Amino acid sequence: xxxxxxxxxxxxxxxxxxxxxxxxxxxxxxxxxxxxxxxxxxxxxxxxxxxxxxxxxxxxxxxxxxxxxxxxxxxxxxxxxxxxxxxxxxxxxxxxxxxxxxxxxxxxxxxxxxxxxxxxxxxxxxxxxxxxxxxxxxxxxxxxxxxxxxxxxxxxxxxxxxxxxxxxxxxxxxxxxxxxxxxxxxxxxxxxxxxxxxxxxxxxxxxxxxxxxxxxxxxxxxxxxxxxxxxxxxxxxxxxxxxxxxxxxxxxxxxxxxxxxxxxxxxxxxxxxxxxxxxxxxxxxxxxxxxxxxxxxxxxxxxxxxxxxxxxxxxxxxxxxxxxxxxxxxxxxxxxxxxxxxxxxxxxxxxxxxxxxxxxxxxxxxxxxxxxxxxxxxxxxxxxxxxxxxxxxxxxxxxxxxxxxxxxxxxxxxxxxxxxxxxxxxxxxxxxxxxxxxxxxxxxxxxxxxxxxxxxxxxxxxxxxxxxxxxxxxxxxxxxxxxxxxxxxxxxxxxxxxxxxxxxxxxxxxxxxxxxxxxxxx
Numbered sequence: 001x002x003x004x005x006x007x008x009x010x011x012x013x014x015x016x017x018x019x020x021x022x023x024x025x026x027x028x029x030x031x032x033x034x035x036x037x038x039x040x041x042x043x044x045x046x047x048x049x050x051x052x053x054x055x056x057x058x059x060x061x062x063x064x065x066x067x068x069x070x071x072x073x074x075x076x077x078x079x080x081x082x083x084x085x086x087x088x089x090x091x092x093x094x095x096x097x098x099x100x101x102x103x104x105x106x107x108x109x110x111x112x113x114x115x116x117x118x119x120x121x122x123x124x125x126x127x128x129x130x131x132x133x134x135x136x137x138x139x140x141x142x143x144x145x146x147x148x149x150x151x152x153x154x155x156x157x158x159x160x161x162x163x164x165x166x167x168x169x170x171x172x173x174x175x176x177x178x179x180x181x182x183x184x185x186x187x188x189x190x191x192x193x194x195x196x197x198x199x200x201x202x203x204x205x206x207x208x209x210x211x212x213x214x215x216x217x218x219x220x221x222x223x224x225x226x227x228x229x230x231x232x233x234x235x236x237x238x239x240x241x242x243x244x245x246x247x248x249x250x251x252x253x254x255x256x257x258x259x260x261x262x263x264x265x266x267x268x269x270x271x272x273x274x275x276x277x278x279x280x281x282x283x284x285x286x287x288x289x290x291x292x293x294x295x296x297x298x299x300x301x302x303x304x305x306x307x308x309x310x311x312x313x314x315x316x317x318x319x320x321x322x323x324x325x326x327x328x329x330x331x332x333x334x335x336x337x338x339x340x341x342x343x344x345x346x347x348x349x350x351x352x353x354x355x356x357x358x359x360x361x362x363x364x365x366x367x368x369x370x371x372x373x374x375x376x377x378x379x380x381x382x383x384x385x386x387x388x389x390x391x392x393x394x395x396x397x398x399x400x401x402x403x404x405x406x407x408x409x410x411x412x413x414x415x416x417x418x419x420x421x422x423x424x425x426x427x428x429x430x431x432x433x434x435x436x437x438x439x440x441x442x443x444x445x446x447x448x449x450x451x452x453x454x455x456x457x458x459x460x461x462x463x464x465x466x467x468x469x470x471x472x473x474x475x476x477x478x479x480x481x482x483x484x485x486x487x488x489x490x491x492x493x494x495x496x497x498x499x500x501x502x503x504x505x506x507x508x509x510x511x512x513x514x515x516x517x518x519x520x521x522x
């Protein structure tokens with residue numbers, strides 16, 4: 001008898017689609033159609049604009065300037081983030097660096113600081129900071145954790161036997177790293193780089209504060225100042241095209257190479273590289289990263305809090321903004337986790353080409369910038385279903401489209417650990433398919449759903465563009481209040497809102513860090 005249990009779910013005959021599968025598939029299709037609404041909007045906008053007008057609006061000097069800014073920003077920022085993340089991950093995961101666990105944690109904490117708060121902090125020290133150099137510098141400290149997280153997890157999973165074999169063939173250490181280790185990091189590098197690229201395309205607050213024009217800042221300027229819908233729609237079309245280019249490049253660079261270890265047994269424990277003389281000089285890198293990504297925001301916020309005194313803590317306004325933020329985060333997080341249940345269940349229990357196609361639709365939709373999603377929902381609600389314009393339902397739909405993959409990844413992993421026999425037993429006892437799914441799988445997968453909800457809520461708490469355009473009248477979240485005050489150059493009054501965003505984002509960021517370590521088996 002084998003000592004290893006087969007954890008694969010039993011194969012279900014496909015002669016007739018079970019009732020549970022049919023209604024779950026129907027819900028998943030509805031969610032997919034909602035997710036593809038922004039893409040349909042962009043295509044529709046291009047058609048109704050007309051070829052001649054579209055060509056004039058797309059192929060003009062302003063669009064060329066925005067394209068140059070975007071390309072330079074991506075081409076400079078991503079390589080710097082990659083080098084920084086790989087070096088820092090190697091130091092914290094594969095060497096005897098003093099305090100490696102602390103530095104690993106500090107490398108993830110910058111995710112709790114919204115990108116526009118980074119801009120606010122840097123401007124507090126250097127008021128004249130602007131342009132491409134400022135955009136690259138702040139983007140690196142704000143977004144490098146998106147590469148550090150997957151790369152550090154990949155380092156924990158690599159089998160050191162491959163490196164030992166390469167060394168035994170006479171390759172020097174740097175050649176071993178370049179020819180053996182780096183190729184195994186390709187998936188993590190491509191995935192993290194794609195995330196950073198999509199964030200650079202969709203970010204508004206960071207670049208608006210330092211007066212660096214991107215497609216997103218131009219779209220919102222058109223929408224808010226002149227309400228030039230046609231020009232904004234064409235810029236959105238170009239922005240979506242840029243997203244598709246990034247997705248295509250990531251898929252091409254990722255390739256189809258296998259990365260799984262073959263052979264009996266398991267990978268042995270990694271032997272830490274001894275830095276020797278370089279042990280303490282190597283601390284300069286993680287210390288410098290912590291200073292620029294956390295020290296500068298802390299210093300600026302502390303200075304403004306002290307300068308503003310107790311008067312800037314306008315209790316009624318601050319706590320109202322906090323309350324509204326928490327309510328929106330809870331509503332959006334629950335809606336996102338609930339929308340992820342059908343496709344997560346299908347991808348685990350009924351993995352078919354149809355379920356994989358639907359899942360791909362979700363990821364494609366979430367790659368589109370928040371401003372495009374907001375423009376689509378504004379247009380649809382005004383033209384078709386006006387009662388939904390600027391309602392909680394509309395903004396909840398936007399959050400589902402933007403953050404559904406975050407909930408999907410966690411929920412799918414939890415559902416895979418629930419035996420399918422429990423559902424079958426509940427059904428055999430007379431429960432309906434929906435009741436059986438709820439009472440067994442959904443309840444046992446609750447930790448994964450909670451993690452997915454927390455990850456979605458982290459994005460919602462720091463989201464600015466879609467919230468500004470879609471939130472009901474009278475809504476003033478922490479991000480919206482912070483942005484309004486900084487726009488009035490009242491940096492001291494904005495400090496409490498920034499502090500609260502960081503404080504409430506920090507536990508969610510630590511959960512993300514813990515989740516990445518758990519997936520990597522540590």
